[in-house]
Amino acid sequence: MKYAFYPGCVSRGGAPELYTSTLAVAEKLGLELEEIVGAACTGAGVLQEKGLKLGDTLNARTFAMAERMGHTTIVNICSTCQGVMAQANYRLLNTPGYLEEINEILKEEGLEYQGRVVIKHLAWVLVEEIGLDALRPLIVRPLTELHIAPFYGCYILRPSWALGIDENPGREQYLEQIIEACGGEPVNFPGRTKCCGFPILMINERNSLAMVGNHTLSAKDHGADAMVTPCPLCHLNLDGYQPKASSQKGTKINMPILHLPQLVGMAMGLSDRELGMHRHVVSTKDVMAKASVRA
């Protein structure tokens, strides 16, 4: 299976382990990910504050580039990129005259977006394209000892109409399904679809840390050994700022945070080095040790 691949800024910046673990897992899955070279940042919702049309044009440019490469599906490994692209595509395809208006701008670069691109997060590709039945035989190290709390965050779920949740209601449960396919036990907890706090980290650190503390402690209270997220921004906050959140709460949290491909890769038997676990702030040693226990 061959797809256009949009790694996003963070997987090549603040969370490089997401990039390398994705490539390692993709190889095992037989996924050919062809990077859209020269694609711009999606805007992450921030550029959209400056101008919605600016963000939509940059994303339409990326879609047009994928079409020119001969692809109809773009694979994301960042929920924020996924959400922002999906919202842009929704507006482009549902606002009369908008696509033509934006194509007028893209014309200067010799690009035209035909409106045929489907945007999918890796989690969706795993469930909808590859299928969990095809994933299961690749699981050589079932995570039978592990209780994993899925942290969806915001952009992969909302707004539901742009993310196709109505047509695919299962998308609200894919992380649980993937955890189960990997042999682990999904843990339900109240924070699973809330904000991680990253977007306000610089603006209001106190509130942002309170969110990190609430979600990680709540997952812990519900018996989780680790949390898994489809979003590197959630990872940056939940992992990187957990020590500070811990100080704010006045209690040790120690909740390892996994990127989605790290979870799958772990169950596929990839080493902690290959998965970039050494880059985490909160140690994943205990999780890897439990993952090594044979069922």
Place this chain on the structure above:
Amino acid sequence: MQTKLSVRRQDPESQQPGSRMQEYTIEVPEHYTVLDALIKVREEVDPSLAIRCSCRAAICGSCAVRVNGRARLACNTKLTNVTPEDGVVVVEPAGNQPVVKDLVVDLGVFWSKIRAVAPYLQPEGPEPEEEYIAPNESMLLLTEVMGCIMCGACVSDCTALEVDSNFLGPAALAKAFRFTEDPRDGADADRLHNLNEYGGVWDCTRCMMCVEVCPKGVAPMDRIMALRERVMDAGMTNTVGYRHVAAFAESVEHAGWLDETMLAVKSWGMFNVPKLIAALPIGLRALKRGKLPMPAPFHKKRPGHENVARIFKRLEGKK
């Protein structure tokens, strides 16, 4: 059909504060809403159950509750649409507000936030001889916002309010937008100044929860983002929020993608020495783990970045 409701019960004034879940199993017709079922419980099973409702037609906004963890109007939520596989529909009071009893919350907090944004027209200049005239097209923008029925569903599920009660919240900020965008209103400068403060537009997390749960399509977060654009356009630039957007745009315009390290430095302020010193331990920890991307001038530009710059120039009028 048979339906099972699990309702969070609490009476803060009773001898036993704290809450408990109580399950009711009743027979209902298929067309029943959550509110129909709650009323049936109250009338036929348990008269002590406290609920608030009035119009039963999604107009009055009285019956916002949480159904299976998400804020909804009980009166326009069909049971068949929210019954999960285990057959139990969980009904709880709206969040982020104190509970009076069972499913009834105290709306005092909600209204105090609405009042804080001066939710009335403040025209400037001499009064016209007849009525104030507003062009149709300018009011079209406001039709969705004016559709707010003050049910508080957005306030219930707001993730920022959950950690900070000082935040004005989605309903009040959408209401503020309704007046800043009204051509008859003359108090924009004051309004925007207040909205630019702590607890205002910059404290929204952009989680879209309010957009998702609003039963009337008000899309409060979209209004908050429009207000951010307004405060920036009004020249209110001395906020981390403004610097964050400006540094983000500058990075994408020049390199095609994000210079994360420089974004953080510029958002806090290049000369904000105390903040930069405070951030050092986190920066060093990231550096040690190979997670601190090299900032400009070492930050590599994406191929074709000049085309991105051209789009910026065309749409934002930059040179």
